[in-house]
Amino acid sequence: MKKLLFGAFALSMLAACNVGEDHLLNQEQTDDLTSGSSVTQRVCPSEDIRKEALANNSDLMARFVDNESKTEKFIEDLKMGRVLADGTVEIPVVVNVLYRTSAENISDAQIASQIATLNNDFGGTNADVNKIPSEFASVAAGDTKIKFRLDRVIRKSTTVRSWRTNDAMKKTSSKGQDAFKPANYFNIWVVGDMGGVLGYATFPESAGLWNDGVVIAGKYFGTTANAPYNLGRTATHEVGHYLNLRHIWGDGNCATDYVDDTPTQQDKNFGKPTYPQYDLCGGVNRSIQFMNYMDYVDDAAMYMFSAGQKSRMQAITNASGARSGLRIY
C-alpha cells in the first residue's frame, strides 16, 4: 500500500517536471535581470531544483522514493509504539515447538524463562553482569535497546526423532512447521534433539526468507537443569547471529568479527576460562574477551556483548536495516 502511494507520488513529481523547467527558465531570466541587486524577499529554489533533477534522473527518483519510504516507516513505527520513545526496538517472537515425546513439548514457563533471559542479556540486566572484568566494563554494551516480546507459541507433534541442520524443521512438508511471517516475526524452532548441535541461526541476508530464524534444541532452551548449557545463553548467542554478529574469533585463526572493541583472538574458547587469558595475534599479545556471548564458553562463563556489537545489531534492526520489518503489529 505504501509503495503504491509513493509510486503515485513519484508520478505526480514527474508530471510536475514542466512546471519545474518553466520555473528554472524564469529563474535564469530573473538572475539576469536582478544581478547586482539585493534580496528583498526570502526565496529558496531547492525544492524546484530537486523536482527538475528527479524528473530527469530515474536513479535519483528511486533513491528519493526509498528515503521517503524508510522515513515514513520510522515515523509510523514510533507513532505505533513499535519503536519505543528511547529508541528501543521490540521484536515479536514466535516459538515453534516440535515435539515427539511429552518431555520435548516444553512448558510455557520454560519458554517464558528464555524470553526473560534474552531481555536480560540484551538489556544488560543479567544477574552476572558484575562479573565483567574492569578492563572490558568500559566497552560493555549495557542496554542494546533491543527487546523481545513473545507473540505466540505454535506446538506441533512430529515423528522425527533427531533433526539435522538442513532446515527440515522449518517446513511443514518435511514434518516441521512453516515459519510464521518471517519478515515481521522472529521465528524460533525448538526441537527435541539435534545430535551434538545446541542451536543454529540464519544471518540478516536471509531476512524474511522461509528458513529465517533460530533453531534450539529443547534441552538447552531457557533455564533448564542441563548444565553447562542451562542458562538460556545458547539462544542469546544464536540471536546474536540473527542480528548480524559473528563469532568473536572471526571463524579463523586471529580473524576478524568486524567489531573493534572485541580484541582479536586466535580461536574459540570452551568451558570456564579464568581471567585474564592472552592470545598472540600478528605479534601482539592481547587480553581476550572470552566472556562474550559470541564465544563458545559455558553459559555461566558468558555475560556480555560489547558496544561495537550493539552498534552492529542496531544497524540491522533500525528503519533502514535488513531486519527493520521486525516490529510489534
Ligand SMILES: [Ca+2]
Ligand atoms: Ca574484534
Ligand SMILES: [Zn+2]
Ligand atoms: Zn555461533
